[in-house]
Amino acid sequence: DEPPARAAVPQAGQDGLVLLRRVGAVDPASLDDYRAAGGYLALRRAFALGPAAIIREVLDAGLVGRGGAAFPTGRKWDATARQPDHPHYLVCNADESEPGTFKDRVVMEGDPFAVIEAMTVAAYATGCRRGFLYLRGEYPRALWLLTNAVERARERNLLGVDILGSGFDFDVEIRRGGGAYICGEETAIFNSIEGYRGEPRSKPPFPVEKGLFGKPTVVNNVETLVNVLPILTGGAAAYAAVGTGGSTGTKLFCLSGTVRRPGIYELPFGATLRELLTLAGGVPEGRRLRAVLLGGAAGSFVRPGELDIPLTFEGTRAAGASLGSGVVLALDDSVDLTGVLLRIAAFFRDESCGQCVPCRVGTVRQEEALHRLARGSGPADVALLRDVGRAMRDASICGLGQTAWNAVESAIDRLGVFADGEKGRAS
Amino acid sequence: MSFAPEVLERLERDAKEIIARYPKPRSALLPLLHLVQSEEGYVSDDGIEFCADAVGITPAQVTGVVTFYTQYKQEPVGDYHVGVCINSLCAIMGGDQIWRELSEYVGVGHDEATEDGKVSLERIECNAACDYAPVMMVNWEFFDDMTPAKAKQLVDDIR
Ligand SMILES: NC(=O)C1=CN([C@@H]2O[C@H](COP(=O)(O)OP(=O)(O)OC[C@H]3O[C@@H](n4cnc5c(N)ncnc54)[C@H](O)[C@@H]3O)[C@@H](O)[C@H]2O)C=CC1
Ligand SMILES: Cc1cc2nc3c(=O)[nH]c(=O)nc-3n(C[C@H](O)[C@H](O)[C@H](O)COP(=O)(O)O)c2cc1C
Ligand code: SF4
Ligand code: FES
Numbered sequence: 001d002e003p004p005a006r007a008a009v010p011q012a013g014q015d016g017l018v019l020l021r022r023v024g025a026v027d028p029a030s031l032d033d034y035r036a037a038g039g040y041l042a043l044r045r046a047f048a049l050g051p052a053a054i055i056r057e058v059l060d061a062g063l064v065g066r067g068g069a070a071f072p073t074g075r076k077w078d079a080t081a082r083q084p085d086h087p088h089y090l091v092c093n094a095d096e097s098e099p100g101t102f103k104d105r106v107v108m109e110g111d112p113f114a115v116i117e118a119m120t121v122a123a124y125a126t127g128c129r130r131g132f133l134y135l136r137g138e139y140p141r142a143l144w145l146l147t148n149a150v151e152r153a154r155e156r157n158l159l160g161v162d163i164l165g166s167g168f169d170f171d172v173e174i175r176r177g178g179g180a181y182i183c184g185e186e187t188a189i190f191n192s193i194e195g196y197r198g199e200p201r202s203k204p205p206f207p208v209e210k211g212l213f214g215k216p217t218v219v220n221n222v223e224t225l226v227n228v229l230p231i232l233t234g235g236a237a238a239y240a241a242v243g244t245g246g247s248t249g250t251k252l253f254c255l256s257g258t259v260r261r262p263g264i265y266e267l268p269f270g271a272t273l274r275e276l277l278t279l280a281g282g283v284p285e286g287r288r289l290r291a292v293l294l295g296g297a298a299g300s301f302v303r304p305g306e307l308d309i310p311l312t313f314e315g316t317r318a319a320g321a322s323l324g325s326g327v328v329l330a331l332d333d334s335v336d337l338t339g340v341l342l343r344i345a346a347f348f349r350d351e352s353c354g355q356c357v358p359c360r361v362g363t364v365r366q367e368e369a370l371h372r373l374a375r376g377s378g379p380a381d382v383a384l385l386r387d388v389g390r391a392m393r394d395a396s397i398c399g400l401g402q403t404a405w406n407a408v409e410s411a412i413d414r415l416g417v418f419a420d421g422e423k424g425r426a427s
Numbered sequence: 428m429s430f431a432p433e434v435l436e437r438l439e440r441d442a443k444e445i446i447a448r449y450p451k452p453r454s455a456l457l458p459l460l461h462l463v464q465s466e467e468g469y470v471s472d473d474g475i476e477f478c479a480d481a482v483g484i485t486p487a488q489v490t491g492v493v494t495f496y497t498q499y500k501q502e503p504v505g506d507y508h509v510g511v512c513i514n515s516l517c518a519i520m521g522g523d524q525i526w527r528e529l530s531e532y533v534g535v536g537h538d539e540a541t542e543d544g545k546v547s548l549e550r551i552e553c554n555a556a557c558d559y560a561p562v563m564m565v566n567w568e569f570f571d572d573m574t575p576a577k578a579k580q581l582v583d584d585i586r
Contacts, residue, residue, distance in 0.1 A: 002568045008558055099514045102555035137498045138554055140567045173448065176461055178496025181552065195456035195482065197495040213450050254557070256516055262558035297515070329557070335519055343515045347552065353495075 002141065005109035008102065010263045010280070018230050018242075018250050019223065020266045023110030028145050031152040034113040040158060042232040046121045047166045049232075051081060054125040058228060060236035062248035067093055067184075067221030068298070068324045069399075070313045073228075076218060079208040080126045083216035090123045090131035091193075091212060091219045095177055095184035097136060098296040099347065100327035103252040104222040106264045108135075108142040111226070112149040116172060118225035120159065121232065123170045126218050130171060134189045137177040146174055181351040185398050186219040187211075188353070199353045200398035223252055223326075243269035247312035251323070255280045257330040258287055267311070274307035276328060287332040291415050295324025297344045298403035300410030321410070337417050338374045341408050345370050348404040359401025362392040366405060373418050382418055385409075429473055434466065442481045452482040456492060460499055469500040505540040505547035507585045509533075510564035511578070514553035517561040521574065525561060526550060528575040533582060545586050 006012045006024025013024060026033040034040070046054050059074030080088055092115065096104040108115055119131045135143055150172050153159040161169045180198050182188050187201035190212045211217025227249055231239045240248045247269035253276055256262045260281025267276060273292065283289050289304040300321045302309060309319045316323050331340070345367040354360045365388045369381045389405030396402045411417040430438065441462055446455040459481055463474035470493050472486075479486045493499045511526045512518075530536055533546055540547035556562045559571030563578060570581060 003559065003571060008556075096555055097552070099553035100516065100557055101553075102557060105555045136555075137496075138551075138564075138567050175457070177498075178457060178460070179498035180496050183496075192457060193454060194451070195453035195492065197492055213454075256557035256560060262560075264558075329516060331519075340515050340519060343513075343518050347514065351552075 005106045008106045008263045010261045042229040045232045051125045057236045061231040061239040066223035077126050080216045080218045088128040089212040089217040090128040092119050092133040093221050094135045097181040098325045100296045100329050101325045103254050103264050112145040114226050116149045118228050124168050129169050133174045137179045182353045199355045244312050246314040253326045253328050255328050258332040259330050269312045273309050290333040291331050293329040295322045296327035299324045300406050342370050344407050356397045358391045358395040362388045469503045505545050508547050510549045510551035512554050512562050513550045516557050520560045522561040525575050525578045529578045532579050
């Protein structure tokens with residue numbers, strides 16, 4: 001049988017958890033359990049505050065997007081709320097397909113009502129009467145639990161018409177994806193919901209202005225949304241007191257690879273990579289850390305000598321890396337790094353929607369050059385990778401093409417892969 | 428179209444309800460494809476025609492959408508659809524080896540089904556269970572810490 005969500009949370013049940021506090025502690029199918037554990041306090045507080053004050057709280061809390069790009073959530077909400085064009089739509093991005101990312105699945109399976117409550121708060125703040133939860137097609141258990149949560153919430157007037165007598169109407173539809181990485185890109189989601197191939201649209205216009213069905217749309221990641229609940233129940237100041245000036249609150253990290261206890265960990269922003277790895281039991285005996293991939297396939301590698309990097313948006317940026325969706329993949333020195341790069345390159349080639357030339361051609365060229373390098377070709381192919389990488393980064397329409405060369409570049413520059421005829425084996 | 432009349436009637440009723448939710452009928456296309464796939468196990472030509480009629484577009488337009496999404500199958504899958512994660516982490520933790528051995532053992536390749544229609548195989552991307560790598564899926568339920576031997580046993584058990 002499939003392990004339950006709580007098995008993926010080594011900290012389950014510990015004090016001090018914010019986003020994961022209910023995972024493993026409540027029955028994810030029970031609305032009564034959810035309420036007994038503090039559920040729906042945030043929505044009541046939201047109705048008492050009113051939309052403008054909620055947005056102010058979210059701005060003051062310093063919440064930024066957890067889908068990978070760290071855009072200020074309050075600004076997005078404010079921009080949507082102000083749009084005169086109606087209706088407004090809300091989309092919860094639950095497509096989670098960045099390799100190495102599994103936090104949203106654990107939240108949705110362990111605390112599904114929180115996702116629905118947070119969507120309701122977001123919709124109220126931004127004037128949306130309709131929300132879509134775009135769920136990765138391969139998540140049957142999350143689908144079941146979220147469907148149940150929506151139905152139970154409707155029964156108690158926590159969704160639907162005149163929610164809790166507030167005069168506010170809102171409902172959620174769960175839309176299943178069809179198995180395409182690119183459909184996590186927000187504008188690709190719009191095309192998918194509208195019944196088209198999931199090809200990204202050019203931005204601007206940003207979704208806040210023209211999104212789903214051409215209307216103002218708020219898109220937020222699952223983890224971003226659930227952060228809104230503690231902001232409302234505890235207040236913006238208390239929320240912002242955790243973390244650093246540039247990255248407030250706590251973050252979910254997806255630990256995998258060569259560590260003793262892989263899983264989802266919640267830590268205040270500002271903890272170092274070393275602290276996180278230590279919390280996960282460190283590298284098993286007899287193994288030696290070779291590299292850590294931060295941010296997933298779209299992220300970059302850091303060296304074992306860089307474990308003091310603070311895990312914040314600004315700290316990783318200063319180190320030339322990125323937090324992305326919170327992937328921390330540890331690799332030991334038995335791993336064939338070239339093999340990993342080839343797999344990442346194949347992934348991007350496969351998942352490119354093919355709509356724009358730099359990405360469609362670039363991802364193929366990148367994979368070909370890596371295959372030649374794996375067979376021992378020389379610096380000319382490294383130079384070619386750089387050219388292709390630059391073209392993809394500068395000229396691709398969407399983030400897929402723009403980030404497809406990140407991991408390879410960092411492996412060359414930081415890990416010394418392909419230097420001096422090295423074929424990627426750890427030295 | 429070769430759907431049995433009572434099946435067709437049910438599909439049409441469901442389709443109508445789904446289409447009514449959206450400002451434009453075409454928005455119902457992905458849910459409708461999931462619907463016909465759950466009826467037949469894959470998206471057949473009949474399924475495509477049904478969806479095209481329902482939302483008022485051409486079968487070619489529907490096909491363009493079907494081919495974009497890997498979860499819409501254009502050939503029947505087995506009663507048990509078995510996925511092996513071959514994304515980076517699972518691959519290096521044994522996923523590649525599992526795939527090679529299992530594919531040889533079952534005798535079918537990527538997106539192919541056995542002749543008796545019991546089992547089909549697919550190489551899948553990261554399935555968000557990397558903490559249990561290497562993983563496999565059977566009808567999208569995941570199985571953790573796999574080995575080639577355990578993988579073959581699993582397939583034997585479900586057959
Ligand atoms: N969670 C996952 O599974 C995955 C996450 N990613 C992450 O996605 C990130 C890229 O995402 P994108 O959406 O392309 O980034 P982006 O920088 O274009 O946008 C980020 C968010 O801010 C909004 N935004 C940006 N500028 C705005 C403005 N001027 N006005 C109003 N809204 C504005 C966008 O609409 C979007 O919601 C990467 O950093 C990567 O880490 C990528 C793949 C998968
Ligand atoms: C190729 C690609 C895939 C993406 N996949 C996801 C995803 O699976 N989940 C997600 O939340 N954001 C994903 N994003 C980012 C979204 O476009 C968008 O920035 C995000 O949903 C905004 O929410 P946030 O501000 O709450 O982070 C992806 C971006 C790109 C370029
Ligand atoms: S960058 Fe790649 S994935 Fe994005 S629109 Fe262009 S071809 Fe499609
Ligand atoms: S790499 Fe296999 S589940 Fe993530």
